[in-house]
Amino acid sequence: MSTGKLLNAFKNIGRQIYPLKIIRANTICGCLVQKSRNLAVHRVRRSRDQENFTNKDFLLPLFGGGLLAFINIANCFSDSKRNAEDLCKAASEDDLYVIKRLVAKGVDVNSKHPLGWSAIHAAAFSGNSKAMKYLIEKGADVNVCDEYTSPYKIASHKRMHVLDVVMLREECFDGLKRNADFSKFTPLHYASLRDDYETVKLLLDAGADPTMKDGRGYVPYEYADQLKPLLKDKFNEFGVKKEEREAEERRRFPIEQRFREAIVGQEGAINAVASAVRRRDNGWYDEEHPLVFLFLGSSGIGKTELAKQLAKYLHKDLNKGFIRLDMSEYQEKHEVAKLIGAPPGYIGHDQGGQLTKKLKQFPKAVVLFDEVDKAHPDVLTVLLQLFDEGRLTDGHGKTIECKDAIFVMTSNLASEDIANHAIQLRAMAKKITHDKMTNEIQDENITLGRVFKERVVYPILKRHFQRDEFLGRISEFVYFLPFSRSELSQLVSKELNVWAERAKRKHSIELQWDNDVLDILADGYDVHYGARSIKHEVERKVVNQLAAAHERGLIKAKSVVQLSVDYPNITVPIDGGDELKPSIKMKLLGESKDDPQVISMSDGVDDERPIFF
Numbered sequence: 001m002s003t004g005k006l007l008n009a010f011k012n013i014g015r016q017i018y019p020l021k022i023i024r025a026n027t028i029c030g031c032l033v034q035k036s037r038n039l040a041v042h043r044v045r046r047s048r049d050q051e052n053f054t055n056k057d058f059l060l061p062l063f064g065g066g067l068l069a070f071i072n073i074a075n076c077f078s079d080s081k082r083n084a085e086d087l088c089k090a091a092s093e094d095d096l097y098v099i100k101r102l103v104a105k106g107v108d109v110n111s112k113h114p115l116g117w118s119a120i121h122a123a124a125f126s127g128n129s130k131a132m133k134y135l136i137e138k139g140a141d142v143n144v145c146d147e148y149t150s151p152y153k154i155a156s157h158k159r160m161h162v163l164d165v166v167m168l169r170e171e172c173f174d175g176l177k178r179n180a181d182f183s184k185f186t187p188l189h190y191a192s193l194r195d196d197y198e199t200v201k202l203l204l205d206a207g208a209d210p211t212m213k214d215g216r217g218y219v220p221y222e223y224a225d226q227l228k229p230l231l232k233d234k235f236n237e238f239g240v241k242k243e244e245r246e247a248e249e250r251r252r253f254p255i256e257q258r259f260r261e262a263i264v265g266q267e268g269a270i271n272a273v274a275s276a277v278r279r280r281d282n283g284w285y286d287e288e289h290p291l292v293f294l295f296l297g298s299s300g301i302g303k304t305e306l307a308k309q310l311a312k313y314l315h316k317d318l319n320k321g322f323i324r325l326d327m328s329e330y331q332e333k334h335e336v337a338k339l340i341g342a343p344p345g346y347i348g349h350d351q352g353g354q355l356t357k358k359l360k361q362f363p364k365a366v367v368l369f370d371e372v373d374k375a376h377p378d379v380l381t382v383l384l385q386l387f388d389e390g391r392l393t394d395g396h397g398k399t400i401e402c403k404d405a406i407f408v409m410t411s412n413l414a415s416e417d418i419a420n421h422a423i424q425l426r427a428m429a430k431k432i433t434h435d436k437m438t439n440e441i442q443d444e445n446i447t448l449g450r451v452f453k454e455r456v457v458y459p460i461l462k463r464h465f466q467r468d469e470f471l472g473r474i475s476e477f478v479y480f481l482p483f484s485r486s487e488l489s490q491l492v493s494k495e496l497n498v499w500a501e502r503a504k505r506k507h508s509i510e511l512q513w514d515n516d517v518l519d520i521l522a523d524g525y526d527v528h529y530g531a532r533s534i535k536h537e538v539e540r541k542v543v544n545q546l547a548a549a550h551e552r553g554l555i556k557a558k559s560v561v562q563l564s565v566d567y568p569n570i571t572v573p574i575d576g577g578d579e580l581k582p583s584i585k586m587k588l589l590g591e592s593k594d595d596p597q598v599i600s601m602s603d604g605v606d607d608e609r610p611i612f613f
Contacts, residue, residue, distance in 0.1 A: 083107045084107070086098065088172050092123065099119070109135050109138045114158070115165065117148055125190035127194060129199060142186075142188070142208040143187075144186065145184040146186075148169065186209070188204070189223060195225050210235045255313060259309050264487050265484065291475050293406070294409045294410075294461075299529060299530055301530040315362075315365070321366060322366050323362075325355060327374050327379070330374075331375065335376065339354060341394045356400055359400050360400050368410070369409045371412070373412070387470075414457045418457075452479075453477055492538065499511065499538065509556075509560075512562045520565050521537050524537025560589040564585050564586075565582050566584070567582045568581075
């Protein structure tokens with residue numbers, strides 16, 4: 001009888017015979033039940049390695065109250081998570097044989113226990129150097145964070161009983177305080193807590209970061225006793241080296257260059273954001289106030305993308321370092337509670353706010369308030385305190401310090417005026433870029449930007465927000481301009497490259513194009529929709545034809561498709577009709593570039609159907 005079938009059998013017995021309340025009451029019966037449960041789990045795990053075993057192998061540890069305890073445990077187990085549990089258990093026991101067997105089976109050494117920790121956490125706390133060395137050799141992350149908080153929170157989130165959570169935790173971390181918060185503990189935190197020199201040295205040699213903070217903001221040396229001087233020296237040494245590495249990387253690979261890899265055009269916006277971030281990175285900024293940007297411009301010209309690239313540059317991980325809130329969801333007064341959490345006595349008080357909950361987890365994040373002009377005025381009142389003092393009070397009355405965060409607001413206000421002054425602003429941006437390269441800063445460029453803001457942009461913003469104190473808390477007003485003709489060609493080329501890579505990866509089809517194709521597709525640009533209009537034009541004129549030809553079997557794997565422009569012979573209107581415009585033509589070059597067979601296709605009148613001739 002397989003282990004999985006046996007576990008399912010016990011689950012069914014528990015559901016049919018014993019109500020859930022009886023099972024939960026039985027789990028509190030005392031030491032006898034606890035020992036029986038531990039013995040039952042141990043017998044199940046040991047029996048997985050045996051080829052033949054029967055139900056009798058389980059009868060002894062399941063006798064009496066232990067049966068009910070095992071039924072409750074069995075309901076918490078699942079086949080998909082069992083390997084991670086076994087790996088953590090083996091790491092805590094320094095069982096190198098089991099660890100090697102699991103790794104040979106393909107178990108990821110960084111896989112996490114269902115309750116949040118990984119094998120290297122368990123090995124670090126237990127001081128098992130053999131297991132630690134092997135896990136590190138196999139690629140274990142020495143800076144991985146534990147996601148375990150407290151038994152009550154985990155039990156509520158996982159829908160388990162608190163005692164089950166406690167017992168599973170004690171399998172790997174026997175001796176720790178049950179109710180302590182271990183969220184974001186790294187292996188070095190656990191090793192420091194135990195004052196284990198060998199484990200601490202092993203982790204530091206493997207690249208563990210002694211400057212990482214846990215969920216409560218403490219670094220590893222603050223948990224140590226005898227090893228505190230050593231860890232503090234490593235903390236200072238690591239911090240200095242980290243700053244030197246980051247400074248050298250910034251010199252070799254400037255911020256502007258990183259932004260330009262992902263964003264087309266927008267030299268003025270890139271220069272403004274990069275200058276502010278450079279001041280912050282090098283310590284030339286006001287530490288008491290966070291950095292606040294207002295990105296202004298029409299839709300689809302890179303405002304959100306620049307905010308994402310900023311978060312990627314600062315934090316590498318967008319999932320943690322980037323918080324995006326659509327302010328169109330906060331148009332009503334009562335929706336302020338969604339932002340910071342409901343007050344006591346109201347529904348949702350225990351859940352917290354969408355902003356406060358995320359800022360509490362990552363107080364240095366880049367926070368994007370998208371379309372801030374659509375938010376209710378009471379939401380702006382909340383943002384006043386956030387932008388001025390870098391702190392926010394949630395629905396529980398707790399203050400969140402986030403002075404190191406960067407706040408970015410986007411808006412379409414004044415987009416038409418910005419477009420009308422695009423020539424002047426673009427010339428100013430080019431001049432600033434040139435001045436930076438020649439180390440010559442011209443005052444007239446700064447004056448031009450100030451005059452434009454005070455005479456054109458500021459009155460529009462003041463009419464809408466009606467708050468000078470709100471606008472006064474914004475560090476930088478950043479203008480995004482409509483794309484020039486050369487920038488449109490870059491956008492088209494970028495979009496075609498995306499589809500070429502997708503065609504190669506999904507269908508093994510090579511896509512090529514002439515330079516004239518870029519100009520034809522760039523004609524589909526709509527200033528109101530920005531880069532999105534280029535994306536849609538490429539889909540209409542190119543991707544639709546490719547999809548139709550692929551569906552009809554005209555292009556197959558290893559095909560080479562050439563895009564070109566078909567210019568009509570007649571370019572004037574006939575009998576009052578529409579002017580005949582150039583269209584996109586596709587040529588199939590067989591299965592290789594040297595294949596002489598050529599089949600021509602034209603998009604003709606219907607862009608969605610290829611016409612063959």
